[in-house]
Amino acid sequence: MSACVTWMVFVGLIGSSVLGPVYGDPEQIKAKPGENVTLQCRGSKDDNVVMLRWVRPDLESRGYVFVFRDHMIDEEAQYEAFRGRVDLRDPEMKDGDFSVILKNVRISDTGSYECYVGTNGNKPKLINNMSLKVEYPDITAEPGQTVTLTCRAPSSSEIRTLEWTRPDLDPKYVFVYWNNQPDPVNQHPSFKERVELKDSQMKDGDVSVTLKDVTFTDTGTYECRVFQGQSKPPEPTSIVHLRVSAGHGPVGLAVGLTVVGILLLVAAAVVGFMFYRKRSRPTDQNPNPRPEQTPMNPK
DSSP: OHHHHHHHHHHHHHHHHHHOOOOOSOEEEEEOTTOOEEEOOBOOTTSOEEEEEEEOTTSTTSOEEEEEETTEEOSTTSOGGGTTTEEESSTTOGGGBOOEEEOSOOGGGOEEEEEEEEETTOOOEEEEEEEEEEOOOOEEEOTTOOEEEOOBOSSSSOOOEEEEEOTTSSSOEEEEEETTEEOOTTSOGGGTTTEEESSTTOGGGBOOEEEOSOOGGGOEEEEEEEESSOSSOOOOSEEEEEEEOOOSSHHHHHHHHHHHHHHHHHHHHHHHHHHHHHHHSOOOOOSSOOOOOOOOOOO
16 A cells, blocks of 8 residues: 555656646745846746746736747837846747846845746746845944945836935935935935935936945935836835944944043053052151160170
């Protein structure tokens, strides 16, 4: 009986490897903004592929990340945010490789991805699914340094307004750019003349800013929003966590030396005070000292 069950399991595994993968939890991929990631998908190398679709189920109308049909890429069917950023890893799709490369990933690329393949005129079937998480690493800086808060516009459309904010502040605006120039009117006073665009031309959608001469009070969470004609405020394109603290660099070393110096001065003052008290304390003196006695010679 045991041998029969083992044989059935073996046949089931062989059959599943022929018909397609066995699905469990989606593969998890983590990336940093600006990196290129590969979305893996493999099928049978002997099938005649007539349709390949990569889909983001969480986007409106199940937005198409990539569409390949009639032996060519169909950009018209592609969700706008992915146009020009997705390529086949192998343009000839040899050996059933239907993987694609997503270039210059952004925070907004975080989500689920599904690969559908249609062969020999059949309806496309789900072959693989995965989850992508794009996140910025925390930034740690020391007082006096200049840091870059990184953000990229989600598409090549015209940037109407750019907002960098700190939600815990009032006003919350760290940097505002609109009408083709920075707008310092609503900017929080602590950031005036300390924040500017990394690239004043914002080429390739680079809307990063530099924050100069950071202090401990700059520690916090910064959000980047890009307005490109949306009817409602967009979700943050980037979220950056900044922590400013005294480390082991030149500034941290200076702070450490200052503390040590203060402790040494305090210790020296205490020792000096005790020595002074000991020197100034009056000594016990007998006003009628006993005369020195000399031994008497016996007669």
